[in-house]
Amino acid sequence: MSKKNRKTKLGRVLEKRKREDSEDEASESEKPLPPSRISDEPIPKKSKWINRQRVLVFAARGTTQRDRHLMNDLKRVMPHSKSENKISRREHLAVINELCKIKNCNKSLFFEGRKKQDLYLWISNISEGPSAKFLIESVFTMQELRLTGNCLKGSRPLLSFDENFQKEPHYALIKELFIQVFGVPNRHPKSQPFIDRVISFTVLDNRIWYRHYQILKEDGALAEIGPRFVFNPIKIFDGSFTGNTLWDNPHYVTPNMYRRRLSAVAGQKYVDRRNQKLAYKMSRPKTSYPSLPEDDIFEGDTLERAAKAVGDSLPPEISDMIEEPVKKKLTVKPHIISFRNRNRDGKNKKRKVSATDE
Numbered sequence: 001m002s003k004k005n006r007k008t009k010l011g012r013v014l015e016k017r018k019r020e021d022s023e024d025e026a027s028e029s030e031k032p033l034p035p036s037r038i039s040d041e042p043i044p045k046k047s048k049w050i051n052r053q054r055v056l057v058f059a060a061r062g063t064t065q066r067d068r069h070l071m072n073d074l075k076r077v078m079p080h081s082k083s084e085n086k087i088s089r090r091e092h093l094a095v096i097n098e099l100c101k102i103k104n105c106n107k108s109l110f111f112e113g114r115k116k117q118d119l120y121l122w123i124s125n126i127s128e129g130p131s132a133k134f135l136i137e138s139v140f141t142m143q144e145l146r147l148t149g150n151c152l153k154g155s156r157p158l159l160s161f162d163e164n165f166q167k168e169p170h171y172a173l174i175k176e177l178f179i180q181v182f183g184v185p186n187r188h189p190k191s192q193p194f195i196d197r198v199i200s201f202t203v204l205d206n207r208i209w210y211r212h213y214q215i216l217k218e219d220g221a222l223a224e225i226g227p228r229f230v231f232n233p234i235k236i237f238d239g240s241f242t243g244n245t246l247w248d249n250p251h252y253v254t255p256n257m258y259r260r261r262l263s264a265v266a267g268q269k270y271v272d273r274r275n276q277k278l279a280y281k282m283s284r285p286k287t288s289y290p291s292l293p294e295d296d297i298f299e300g301d302t303l304e305r306a307a308k309a310v311g312d313s314l315p316p317e318i319s320d321m322i323e324e325p326v327k328k329k330l331t332v333k334p335h336i337i338s339f340r341n342r343n344r345d346g347k348n349k350k351r352k353v354s355a356t357d358e
Helices: 003-030 065-077 095-102 169-182 255-283 293-298 302-310 316-322
Strands: 055-059 081-083 107-114 118-125 131-140 155-161 192-204 207-215 222-224 228-237 245-248 337-342 348-353
Touching (some): 055 095, 065 107, 065 131, 095 107, 107 169, 118 169, 131 169, 155 169, 169 192, 169 228
Parallel strands (some): 055 081, 055 107
Antiparallel strands (some): 107 118, 118 131, 131 228, 192 207, 207 222, 207 228, 228 245, 337 348
16 A cells, blocks of 8 residues: 555544544534523533643752652652653753643642752742742651551542641642642542542641641541651742742741851850850969868877877777787798609609799
């Protein structure tokens, strides 16, 4: 069969399919609507995947091993996520918008590591905004914790938020970002139609604590799955990785400043110790306390001093006790050393040698 015939046949098949689709749409549009509907009737469920949320999860170069494990753990619990290769830290953050458009993603989780010890996380709504920047603290991955919780892979979670998310406007905005990023869309191709886990977000000490639990029973019994970490919010921007600052955390302390304070506290211990020594030298008296005449009462033999104080001579029994004991001379007995000596004939012969023998 020639290439021309193949092309013509393929074109005919495609045209036929287009005609059938157009006829189906016309027939559906021509169907009359029901004259009335009872309010008690349940709304017909839509079997299609409508909430098409896709999250691009990737990192920049320079992240540590623990940071990569945390990123992989989040990918496991987010079936609607996509991965991407690491990008250079020299690239501008606006490049992430282009990468998300290429991957057909409308949300992004971008991990950025600095100094091999600090981890930052960007959560952004692509092309429109807003975006938020967090410092990730107290990271514990699934492999480190080894918890007993275990859920179905790809299942949909329940998102639990603290009541503090309704009190402040910036927490309400962060809550909406978390719902769109961590919530698994209904009828996603890679998701399972089950709800057997809970993701908890709690506000405490101006931070957001992330916990992941498995639902064991209907009475509310839970078992932690992991990972666990803490969001320390820094800033919120009106655009995607750019734009004006909507909110700035006044309680945020940079990691460098925090480490500087710790070193200052450690150095203050040396300064305090040196000041204590100087204060002791300044407060120490130059002359000691004067001696009292009664200080020599315990010098010498107590019995003789007691007799002098009484005025009588010591009785013979006590004088005998005071006399120095006679030193006894130690007599060393010569040790007898026995050993076997062989004669010329080859027989053993015992000989006793005293300690005086040479």
